[in-house]
Amino acid sequence: MSEQRRSVAIHVPVLTRVEGEGALDLRIDNGEIVQLRLRIFEPPRFFEKFLEGRSYTEIPDMVARICGICPVAYQATAAQALERLFGVELSPWARAMRRVFYCGEWIQSHSLHIHLLAAPDFFGCSSVIELARIAPEEVRRGLRIQALGNELMDLFGARSVHPVGIRVGGFHGAPSVERIGDIREKLRAALPEAEALIRWAAGIAVPQDDQAFVCVAMRHPLDYAIECGDIGASDGLHIGAAAYDEHFAERHEAHSTALFSSYRQQPYLVGPLARLNLNHARLPARIKALLAATGLVLPSRNLFHSLLARAVEILLALHEALRLLDGYRVPDSPWVPVTPRAGVAAGCTEAPRGLLWHRYEMDADGCVVSARIVPPTSQNQARIEEDLRRSLLDFGLDQPDEALRLHCEKVIRNYDPCISCATHFLRMTVERT
Amino acid sequence: MRAPTRPRVAVHKFSSCDGCQLAFLNLGEDLLALAERVELVHFAEAGPLDPDAEVDLAFVEGSVSTPADLERIQRIRRHSRMLIAIGACATAGGIQALRNGADGAQWIAQIYGRPDAVASLERSTPISSHVAVDFELWGCPVSGPQILAVVNSLLLGAAPRDDADKVCTECKRRNFACVMVSRGIPCMGPVTRAGCGALCPGLGRDCYGCYGPAENANTDALAAQFGRQGLDPPAIARRFRSINSQAPAFLAAADKARMKRDE
Numbered sequence: 001m002s003e004q005r006r007s008v009a010i011h012v013p014v015l016t017r018v019e020g021e022g023a024l025d026l027r028i029d030n031g032e033i034v035q036l037r038l039r040i041f042e043p044p045r046f047f048e049k050f051l052e053g054r055s056y057t058e059i060p061d062m063v064a065r066i067c068g069i070c071p072v073a074y075q076a077t078a079a080q081a082l083e084r085l086f087g088v089e090l091s092p093w094a095r096a097m098r099r100v101f102y103c104g105e106w107i108q109s110h111s112l113h114i115h116l117l118a119a120p121d122f123f124g125c126s127s128v129i130e131l132a133r134i135a136p137e138e139v140r141r142g143l144r145i146q147a148l149g150n151e152l153m154d155l156f157g158a159r160s161v162h163p164v165g166i167r168v169g170g171f172h173g174a175p176s177v178e179r180i181g182d183i184r185e186k187l188r189a190a191l192p193e194a195e196a197l198i199r200w201a202a203g204i205a206v207p208q209d210d211q212a213f214v215c216v217a218m219r220h221p222l223d224y225a226i227e228c229g230d231i232g233a234s235d236g237l238h239i240g241a242a243a244y245d246e247h248f249a250e251r252h253e254a255h256s257t258a259l260f261s262s263y264r265q266q267p268y269l270v271g272p273l274a275r276l277n278l279n280h281a282r283l284p285a286r287i288k289a290l291l292a293a294t295g296l297v298l299p300s301r302n303l304f305h306s307l308l309a310r311a312v313e314i315l316l317a318l319h320e321a322l323r324l325l326d327g328y329r330v331p332d333s334p335w336v337p338v339t340p341r342a343g344v345a346a347g348c349t350e351a352p353r354g355l356l357w358h359r360y361e362m363d364a365d366g367c368v369v370s371a372r373i374v375p376p377t378s379q380n381q382a383r384i385e386e387d388l389r390r391s392l393l394d395f396g397l398d399q400p401d402e403a404l405r406l407h408c409e410k411v412i413r414n415y416d417p418c419i420s421c422a423t424h425f426l427r428m429t430v431e432r433t
Numbered sequence: 434m435r436a437p438t439r440p441r442v443a444v445h446k447f448s449s450c451d452g453c454q455l456a457f458l459n460l461g462e463d464l465l466a467l468a469e470r471v472e473l474v475h476f477a478e479a480g481p482l483d484p485d486a487e488v489d490l491a492f493v494e495g496s497v498s499t500p501a502d503l504e505r506i507q508r509i510r511r512h513s514r515m516l517i518a519i520g521a522c523a524t525a526g527g528i529q530a531l532r533n534g535a536d537g538a539q540w541i542a543q544i545y546g547r548p549d550a551v552a553s554l555e556r557s558t559p560i561s562s563h564v565a566v567d568f569e570l571w572g573c574p575v576s577g578p579q580i581l582a583v584v585n586s587l588l589l590g591a592a593p594r595d596d597a598d599k600v601c602t603e604c605k606r607r608n609f610a611c612v613m614v615s616r617g618i619p620c621m622g623p624v625t626r627a628g629c630g631a632l633c634p635g636l637g638r639d640c641y642g643c644y645g646p647a648e649n650a651n652t653d654a655l656a657a658q659f660g661r662q663g664l665d666p667p668a669i670a671r672r673f674r675s676i677n678s679q680a681p682a683f684l685a686a687a688d689k690a691r692m693k694r695d696e
Binding site for chain 2: 017018044045046047049050053054055058061062065066067068069071108112116117120126127128129130132139140143144146147150158159160161162164165167172173418
């Protein structure tokens with residue numbers, strides 16, 4: 001009895017290896033979870049407010065600053081929404097290069113997450129520096145792939161953090177044929193490395209933790225959706241970006257500065273595993289075969305397969321970049337002229353961490369009247385809480401506090417939450433009574 | 434002679450996009466090499482965690498924007514022999530400083546359903562507004578080579594090089610045609626600090642000032658030039674009110690343009 005009524009409070013000041021500031025409140029009474037809240041206290045940065053009054057020409061450079069890890073996602077989504085409103089038809093070159101540019105971000109962000117943030121968990125290491133001591137070749141391979149993603153972003157954006165290449169209507173500049181030739185060599189050389197990465201990722205032992213949840217991801221009739229497509233869900237929903245608001249709701253909980261999203265009043269999953277579950281039929285045959293050989297059965301209901309899903313998407317992104325750069329020519333102009341008009345437009349793309357949705361109301365001069373941005377992490381926030389609740393029960397609430405904390409962190413890292421602003425504080429308080 | 438212990442280094446983060454920490458995380462093999470040369474005692478995003486450890490070098494990303502930040506930056510200063518502010522947020526308050534002067538409470542109410550639960554200061558401010566800063570590395574974002582250059586200088590006991598010259602000088606060095614002269618594009622290069630390598634003019638577009646003001650920036654002359662190129666006073670003010678809006682030279686230039694509008 002005294003054991004049951006024991007009251008324990010743990011302060012774990014920081015959750016490491018996530019992008020952002022958050023805390024977890026966990027209260028266990030008599031062997032039951034009575035409170036579980038993921039608190040994100042990213043300082044509010046008010047992007048939606050200070051975009052008001054800004055010209056469409058400034059938006060890509062401003063929204064990039066929301067996230068240093070996935071700036072292309074923000075730039076491409078904003079540009080897509082505004083191009084839709086202004087009735088701009090991108091040139092085939094610009095359309096293809098948007099996807100290539102975006103592939104660079106997937107490669108960079110996924111490799112960073114796999115090697116620097118997530119993998120150390122599965123090898124009992126606290127950082128990539130420790131991991132490099134026991135798996136030096138694998139870590140070096142990961143860092144090389146990450147660097148290649150950055151290089152691909154540099155080509156079109158001149159730098160990979162807050163790149164400066166995208167403009168509404170296309171790109172500011174086009175890389176030379178020589179530079180594209182060089183990167184193609186490197187992309188080709190990386191294919192076997194990415195294949196080895198998939199085999200390595202598939203070989204990492206993960207907990208069996210099947211859960212039921214709705215997956216939401218963009219869908220495209222031909223391609224594995226990245227930079228364009230409609231929004232789909234595993235329950236059959238299929239809508240355009242403009243209808244997002246009719247199906248998805250956001251609410252603010254006092255314990256977080258990220259808004260919580262829900263779909264039919266339920267949490268849902270966005271991100272690599274949601275995409276792979278919905279879109280694996282769109283993978284190139286070679287990747288499908290490789291994936292089948294790993295034994296992964298899709299759709300997967302185990303979030304611990306997220307790391308493998310990221311590895312698969314790295315290979316996909318390399319394939320896509322190579323395919324689209326085949327026969328590359330410098331266009332007459334990398335952009336088409338744009339004439340702004342008043343109205344409302346929505347846009348969406350698949351950021352590395354999942355669906356990213358923007359909505360802009362613009363005036364006749366092309367200045368923002370109002371803006372709304374729904375990032376992937378706020379969409380996943382309710383799902384993370386639900387997952388923690390279920391996986392902690394499976395894991396066993398009687399485990400020592402330190403083991404509980406480590407398991408929570410591991411679960412949270414599956415989602416690669418990009419809280420993108422602030423210090424990565426996860427203060428976890430466990431109270432047991 | 435080798436120093437008996439490796440220098441101890443911390444990387445701290447305040448309100449920001451994480452992009453300047455990426456200058457470390459994107460170093461690739463150099464990150465592993467750096468981890469051998471220094472002891473990374475605190476760098477939450479990379480794993481090591483010890484925010485209150487005594488360190489030789491503390492890199493600080495982000496701006497001070499919440500009540501808790503005020504106390505935390507003092508603690509970091511007390512525990513750090515040298516404190517280096519990296520990036521536009523840490524040196525000028527960042528893009529989120531665009532809220533300074535706006536009605537912050539009203540903004541919170543418009544975005545968040547439970548405004549009472551959101552802790553935020555009225556203003557987003559640079560690190561130097563709160564504690565002594567030993568070196569500022571400007572840029573949004575700072576780059577890996579810039580960071581490594583600072584680390585290398587400090588490890589050798591030398592003062593890091595502070596390049597406060599203008600982006601124009603980088604264009605000249607790289608032989609880029611001037612976008613303002615040759616294409617009539619209003620460019621912030623003449624008043625913006627060098628360090629990026631003139632990336633934007635290299636793509637044929639305007640510099641938008643993400644490295645902050647250069648030394649002796651003649652913002653009056655540039656604002657007049659923007660006017661001749663057809664920008665109206667609000668548009669001129671917006672050019673200065675962007676990534677580094679609270680840097681004194683840009684703040685003054687934006688205010689002047691606004692006063693012109695009100696005349």
